[in-house]
Amino acid sequence: MLPLSRTLETLLGLQEAMDLARDTGFFENTTTSRGVYPPMNIFEKDGDLVLVSELAGVKKEDLNIEVKNNILRLSGERRIDYGENVSYHRIERTASKFDRTLRLPVNVESDQVRAEYIDGLLVISLPRAESEKPKRIAIQ
Template sequence: MSDAFITPNLFGELDRLQRQMFSLFGGFPTSLRSTRVGLFPQINVGSTEDSIEVVAFAPGLDVGKLDVSIDKGLLTIAGDRTAQSDRLPDGARQYAQERFSGAFRRAVELPQQADPDKVEARYIDGCLLISIGKRETSKPRSITVQ
């Protein structure tokens, strides 16, 4: 007879352990390569039948200082956002600052069906919109049986 004790609710215990690990490590998505909460810019990633869509919420950027690149399945967005403290009236003292300024870099791991030759990027109303086409070979197709 074994001295090992197996609880009758093993799956409940595993679920509890998973919740504890999630709360401990914050539950970051593995495809977003980030190191802390609150990184700039915030990113949404989605997919359509024909493309992968990335939206980076990045108000106040100079488009000339943005660098968007794809290398080995990794989309990288880098740039620099200048400080906006000069918008305070003369003589005003700043005692709180929530707006990020400085250099930034974000990387998103793309799915295998992403085609790096079919990329469009545009900056509209403070959002960087990146559309990456999917490879033709990854799209579903109908096969005729003979």
């Protein structure tokens, strides 16, 4: 039988492994994303869509954004490198690749999509396609 301190250490290690597996999407059964990273909010503003995503620690050149009709794909990689001869005592921030595909509620004008990335916050402006905008009908 293991001493109590060793048992607690083992259980904490198991809990950390389960948390990591959950956070990386190991238990997801969908093909539209791998995990919940990066977290995203999508909202409508003035008839167009805006996506805001937190990507702390990701470099702009490590991001890829694709959009076609009403499908948006955000992929990239978060790299973490503390150099050589480092002894880790706790690892909660992990390096990882991510790839999320989202179905937007409307088609967008892909040639007019704009993205800004400042201080780890990605903001993507997604103009609604003309064919999706309501048309005013004149009464004759």
